[in-house]
Amino acid sequence: MELRHLRYFMAVAETGSLTVAAERRLHTSQPSLSRQIRDLEDEVGAELFSRSARGVDLTEAGKAFLDHARLALTQVDAAIEAARRAARPARQVFALGFLTGQEMTWLPRAMQVLRDELPNIDVTVSSHYSPDLADALARGKLDLAFLRAEPGFDLDYRVVNREKLLALMPSDHPLTAKAAISPQDFVGEPFIMASNKARVLHGVIETYLQKNGVEVTSEHGVDNLAMAMSLVASTRGLALMPEYANNLLPWSVVSRPLEGDAPTVDLVIGYSRANTSAVLKLFLSRAEELITP
Numbered sequence: 001m002e003l004r005h006l007r008y009f010m011a012v013a014e015t016g017s018l019t020v021a022a023e024r025r026l027h028t029s030q031p032s033l034s035r036q037i038r039d040l041e042d043e044v045g046a047e048l049f050s051r052s053a054r055g056v057d058l059t060e061a062g063k064a065f066l067d068h069a070r071l072a073l074t075q076v077d078a079a080i081e082a083a084r085r086a087a088r089p090a091r092q093v094f095a096l097g098f099l100t101g102q103e104m105t106w107l108p109r110a111m112q113v114l115r116d117e118l119p120n121i122d123v124t125v126s127s128h129y130s131p132d133l134a135d136a137l138a139r140g141k142l143d144l145a146f147l148r149a150e151p152g153f154d155l156d157y158r159v160v161n162r163e164k165l166l167a168l169m170p171s172d173h174p175l176t177a178k179a180a181i182s183p184q185d186f187v188g189e190p191f192i193m194a195s196n197k198a199r200v201l202h203g204v205i206e207t208y209l210q211k212n213g214v215e216v217t218s219e220h221g222v223d224n225l226a227m228a229m230s231l232v233a234s235t236r237g238l239a240l241m242p243e244y245a246n247n248l249l250p251w252s253v254v255s256r257p258l259e260g261d262a263p264t265v266d267l268v269i270g271y272s273r274a275n276t277s278a279v280l281k282l283f284l285s286r287a288e289e290l291i292t293p
Helices: 003-015 018-026 030-044 060-087 103-113 130-138 196-211 225-235 243-247 278-285 287-291
Strands: 049-052 055-058 092-099 121-128 144-147 156-170 190-194 217-222 238-242 253-256 264-271
Touching: 003 018, 003 030, 003 060, 018 030, 055 060, 060 130, 092 103, 092 130, 092 278, 103 121, 103 144, 103 243, 103 287, 121 130, 130 144, 130 196, 130 264, 156 196, 156 225, 156 243, 156 287, 190 196, 190 225, 196 238, 196 264, 217 225, 225 238, 225 243, 225 253, 238 243, 243 253, 278 287
Parallel strands: 092 121, 092 144, 190 217, 190 238
Antiparallel strands: 049 055, 144 264, 156 238, 156 253, 156 264
16 A cells, blocks of 8 residues: 555545546546555455445445544654754744634734744744644644644644634624624524534534524535625625634624623644644743733
């Protein structure tokens, strides 16, 4: 079994299509990819996919194989990144990641924690979706990230903030007349839902609505806050988003708090315990400074 077999398997599993995986992810021919998957199944001794006219689905054997294949590829990528870092000059690089939009609040605080080390290190900053940040941490491409506590990754998390959810709506929506929004106000309104890509936030919103017996009409699923605000303005729908949205609202979208005990979603710092960076160790030893008012 070679690494390419695992990469081919992951591409097919994630796209649900041999054709799409071959053309868009792997840039190879579909017959060649099918042959590689059959070779892998022969070596494993079980069918990993069930084929149909609609595409391919993981079998029970395939589902069992999936997590181990992802972990194996993650460890290989982390090993490569560790070797590359070891081969670089003595000046250290500390790679920070942020859930898009959160860098406005948390980058200055993070740099303050690192202030004594800044003359000796290079700090890189990037922003992405939360699952992408978790994947980059697991692969050794980031040292530390501000994100959601994503399940399915071998990472450690520390909570730095619990953000209340608030309601977003068009600036001329009738509900803007209310000081606070009740769960029942969402009934019958077009709703902009966090997509499965933003699975932590999606879960918090879903639990809140179910707890209050509210069924919504989900018009769109969004991966990020900018997309949510754009759709609120253009479709006149409502959305539930973390309170840091207030820092980014355009004139066409306003927010209102929720009545009662609003649900919260945790913002955490995440890191890999396998990361031996001395700068990371220092950062974690001073992490309480992040949440000092």
